[in-house]
Amino acid sequence: MTRSTAALFTASILALTTLTAMGPKDTAPTKVIQHDQAKVDLKVALDTALDDERKAKAFYKAVMEKFGERRPFSNIIQAEQRHANALIAQYERPHLPVPEDRWKDYTFEVPDSFQETADMSIVAEIENVAVYDRIESMVSDEQVLAVFENLRWASQERHLRAFTRHGSGWRSIPQPELNTTQQSQFDRASEAQQAFFNALFTELSTALSEPGPSHAIQICSERAPEIAAQVSEEHQLSIGRTSSKLRNPDNAPPLWARMITEPNPNEPNIMTNNAGELAVLSPIQLAPTCLQCHGSESDISTQTRATLNKLYPHDQATGYKAGDLRGWFVIEVPAD
Numbered sequence: 001m002t003r004s005t006a007a008l009f010t011a012s013i014l015a016l017t018t019l020t021a022m023g024p025k026d027t028a029p030t031k032v033i034q035h036d037q038a039k040v041d042l043k044v045a046l047d048t049a050l051d052d053e054r055k056a057k058a059f060y061k062a063v064m065e066k067f068g069e070r071r072p073f074s075n076i077i078q079a080e081q082r083h084a085n086a087l088i089a090q091y092e093r094p095h096l097p098v099p100e101d102r103w104k105d106y107t108f109e110v111p112d113s114f115q116e117t118a119d120m121s122i123v124a125e126i127e128n129v130a131v132y133d134r135i136e137s138m139v140s141d142e143q144v145l146a147v148f149e150n151l152r153w154a155s156q157e158r159h160l161r162a163f164t165r166h167g168s169g170w171r172s173i174p175q176p177e178l179n180t181t182q183q184s185q186f187d188r189a190s191e192a193q194q195a196f197f198n199a200l201f202t203e204l205s206t207a208l209s210e211p212g213p214s215h216a217i218q219i220c221s222e223r224a225p226e227i228a229a230q231v232s233e234e235h236q237l238s239i240g241r242t243s244s245k246l247r248n249p250d251n252a253p254p255l256w257a258r259m260i261t262e263p264n265p266n267e268p269n270i271m272t273n274n275a276g277e278l279a280v281l282s283p284i285q286l287a288p289t290c291l292q293c294h295g296s297e298s299d300i301s302t303q304t305r306a307t308l309n310k311l312y313p314h315d316q317a318t319g320y321k322a323g324d325l326r327g328w329f330v331i332e333v334p335a336d
C-alpha cells in the first residue's frame with residue numbers, strides 16, 4: 001500500500017471510532033463562495049483538523065475531571081489547546097470564518113480504568129495522524145501545510161508515545177513470532193472463527209434459497225449475534241464481526257483493532273498485550289451470494305432494500321463487488 005492509500009484506509013477504519021460515533025451532529029462546513037475550489041478545500045481541511053483537535057481536548061478534559069490532574073493528560077491537554085490555536089490562526093489570512101466548537105459541552109464516557117482510557121487516547125492520536133494524512137493533499141498553502149505537519153508530528157512522536165506508556169501494551173505480532181502459549185491461543189481463535197463461519201453461513205444459505213433474501217436478513221440481524229455468543233461461550237473467548245463500512249453500528253471495532261493502522265487484508269492480523277491476551281482481526285471477503293444484501297443497487301431487491309432501510313437507517317454496507325474485503329472477524333482470547 002502506498003502511504004496515501006494506507007492513510008485513507010486507516011482513516012476509513014478509524015472513522016468508526018467510538019469517539020466519533022458518540023459525537024454530536026456534524027456541522028456542515030460554513031459556506032464560502034463556491035467558485036473558489038481551493039478555498040473551499042482549505043476551509044474543509046482546516047475545519048476537519050480543528051474539529052479533531054477540539055475533540056481530543058474535550059475528551060482529555062473529561063478524563064481529568066474523572067481522574068484528576070494526571071499525566072500525561074495534564075500536559076497533553078495544554079498541547080491540544082495550542083494545536084487548536086495554531087489552526088485558528090490560519091483562518092485569518094484567507095478570511096475564513098472559524099467554526100463553533102461542537103465538542104465544548106459534549107459529555108464523553110470515560111472508562112473506569114485508567115489503562116483503558118490511555119488506550120482510547122492512543123486511538124484518538126492515531127486517528128489524528130490519519131486526519132492529517134488525509135487532508136494534506138487538499139491544501140497547497142505552504143504555511144498551513146507546515147502547521148499540519150507540526151501537529152501531525154506532535155501526535156505521532158509525542159502524544160502517542162506518552163499514552164502508550166500508560167496503556168494495555170497492545171502490539172502487533174507476526175504469526176511466525178508467536179510463542180507456544182500464543183500459538184495455542186491463536187489456534188483457539190482460528191477454530192472459533194471456523195465454527196462461527198460454518199454455523200452462520202449454513203443457516204444463511206438455507207434461508208437464502210428458501211424463503212429468500214428479505215427473510216434471510218433475520219439470520220444476519222438476529223441469528224448472527226446469537227451464534228457469535230454461542231461460539232464465544234463454547235470456545236471460552238469472544239468473537240464478533242466488524243467492518244470499516246458498518247451495517248450495524250453495534251459492530252464497531254474494539255480499541256485494539258483500531259490500533260492496527262494498516263491491517264493486512266489477506267491474512268489474520270494478530271495483537272497481544274501486557275496482560276497476555278491475544279486478539280485477531282481476520283479478513284472476510286464477499287462471495288457472490290452476499291451481494292443480495294451488500295452489493296450495488298441492481299443486486300439488491302426492492303423488498304430487501306426496504307427491510308434493510310427499516311432495520312439499519314445508517315447502513316453503509318452496500319456497493320460491494322464479489323471478492324471485495326467486506327469486513328473482519330474480531331476474536332479476543334483471554335490470557336492462558
Ligand code: HEC
Pocket residue numbers: 201204208213214215216217218220221222224225241242243245246247248249251284285286287289290291292293294317326327328
Ligand atoms: C440476507 C441479507 C444478507 C446477506 C445475504 C449477507 N449479509 Fe452480511 N449482513 C446483513 C445484515 C442484516 C447485517 C447486520 C447484522 C447485525 O445486525 O449484526 C450484516 C452484517 C455483516 C457483517 C458485520 C459488519 C456490519 O456491517 O455490521 C459482515 C462482516 C457481513 N455482513 C458479511 C457478509 C458476508 C461475507 C456475506 C456473504 C457470505 C453476507 N454478509 C451476506 C445481511 C446480509
